[in-house]
Amino acid sequence: MIELLKNLVAIKSDTEEGANDALRFCSKWLDSHEITHEVLENEGRLMIHAEIGQGPTTIVWNGHVDVVPGKIEQFNPIIEGDRLYGRGSADMKAGVAAMMEAFRRIYSAREQLKQRIVLHIVTDEETGGRKTSGHLVEIGRTGDFVICGEPTHLKLSVQSKGILHANVTLFGKAAHGSRPWEGTNAIEAAYKFNEQLKTLPFTKVSNPYYEYPSINLAKIQAGDRYNMVPDQCDVAYDIRFVPGQKWEEIIEQMTELAQSINPANIVKPGGKTPAITTTEDNAFVQSLAGVTAEVTQKDAVLFGQHGAADTRYYAKTGAGAIEFGPSGDDWHGPGEYVLISSVEQYADILTKHALV
Ligand SMILES: [Zn+2]
CATH class of the missing domain: 3.40.630.10 (Zn peptidases)
Known part of the structure; x- marks a missing residue:
């Protein structure tokens, strides 16, 4: 052999x-x-x-x-x-x-x-x-x-663990880079979202084999020039959820958080594997x-x-x-x-x- x-x-x-x-x-x-x-x-x-x-x-x-x-x-x-x-x-x-x-x-x-x-x-x-x-x-x-x-x-x-790809679009307000207080920076909104994401209830779920789900901030896309406040930031997460967790609930919690930052923000589920x-x-x-x-x-x-x-x-x-x-x-x-x-x-x- x-x-x-x-x-x-x-x-x-x-x-x-x-x-x-x-x-x-x-x-x-x-x-x-x-x-x-x-x-x-x-x-x-x-x-x-x-x-x-x-x-x-x-x-x-x-x-x-x-x-x-x-x-x-x-x-x-x-x-x-x-x-x-x-x-x-x-x-x-x-x-x-x-x-x-x-x-x-x-x-x-x-x-x-x-x-x-x-x-x-x-x-x-x-x-x-x-x-x-x-x-x-x-x-x-x-x-x-x-x-x-x-x-x-x-x-x-x-x-x-199951797999959930989640795509988040955070919106801001464009302004000239020299007067950022006149706008809302979408990259900073994404930063805030990412920090608060780690405190959501779904991140604390465990079972006898797993202490918590895995969350990877996999992609980020925003901003194309120095002198502008970016008005949109797209981030994508690779989330590996614990058996027994429902991906719909994860999306729900993420949506609630995103919309608490700006009601226009969107969370969309991508590929999923049970x-x-x-x-x-x-x-x-x-x-x-x-x-x-x-x-x-x-x-x-x-x-x-x-x-x-x-x-x-x-x-x-x-x-x-x-x-x-x-x-x-x-x-x-x-x-x-x-x-x-x-x-x-x-x-x-x-x-x-x-x-x-
Ligand atoms: Zn192999």
């Missing part, structure tokens, strides 16, 4: 073509083990769907072979002790290699499986996931429980936590992720969707690595969990 992982890391899959090459490599590997699978294509992106077993429930293993851009030397995997360095080693070719290996192991026992196990290998997670994971869900290839093999140190990320709200009483989470504790000889840890992954597409259909994968560090950074021992344990956990 580690050989398979090294081969995967060596494929420069930080482009569309590269990611498709990595996908074809996975398909060849499955062929070489006589594992029946489909290679599907959508908008130029390839993906794999394989399924085995029978029974009333379906578990999906989802892994992506595309990676964020890396230096050329990062596509040369290097092993030092328990660490395997390379772009995508942790995020998430280790997850993919372990899923392929676990699938191979249970493939020969597929007649005995009491549930269906589906393997999805996809190629556009790092650029949004819509074309492959999104597509698979759209054509009905989903399940009751989904494991995305993102690096989580063998902890179960059962929730992730939060992942899997809970610890989910039966699959419980069985997976049990197997994880057995294999790692440590109590299983459940937590909530701040960012979003391909889990979001599957969760839309009502499936329990979690991120769960091996240990590593510095993914998206120059020193990305994965711990080889955790990849072995991860494959063992998936195998045992499938055979439950």
Whole structure:
């Protein structure tokens, strides 16, 4: 399996073509083990769907072979002790290699499986996931429980924050720059708005996995000359809300604040992604936590992720969707690595969990 992982890391899959090459490599590997699978294509992106077993429930293993851009030397995997360095080693070719290996192991026992196990290998997670994971869900290839093999140190990320893009337009009154008291400065209004935003009730909401939502002032646009008081300032926020929070309430509170500064001010919601709200009483989470504790000889840890992954597409259909994968560090950074021992344990956990 580690050989398979090294081969995967060596494929420069930080482009569309590269990611498709990595996908074809996975398909060849499955062929070489006589594992029946489909290679599907959508908008130029390839993906794999394989399924085995029978029974009333379906578990999906989802892994992506595309990676964020890396230096050329990062596509040369290097092993030092328990660490395997390379772009995508942790995020998430280790997850993919372990899923392929676990699938191979249970493939020969597929007649005995009491549930269906589906393997999805996809190629556009790092650029949004819509074309492959999104597509698979759209054509009905989903399940009751989904494991995305993102690096989580063998902890179960059962929730992730939702996303709300909020666009705020603050209006002022133009005046000559030499007599600013005759106008109202829209940039200063935006500054005031931003400060007061942090005191709104929605910023204090928590649940067992999160202490508060994340708020990022992402864009600002205003002013084009020195000698004028700017009369309009547009700001945009990336808000990651806590599962259970309603985005409508956030917009309502922001609108009230903006209009208390100037009744003409406008707050508009942009893109939205629901939060992942899997809970610890989910039966699959419980069985997976049990197997994880057995294999790692440590109590299983459940937590909530701040960012979003391909889990979001599957969760839309009502499936329990979690991120769960091996240990590593510095993914998206120059020193990305994965711990080889955790990849072995991860494959063992998936195998045992499938055979439950
Ligand atoms: Zn990833």
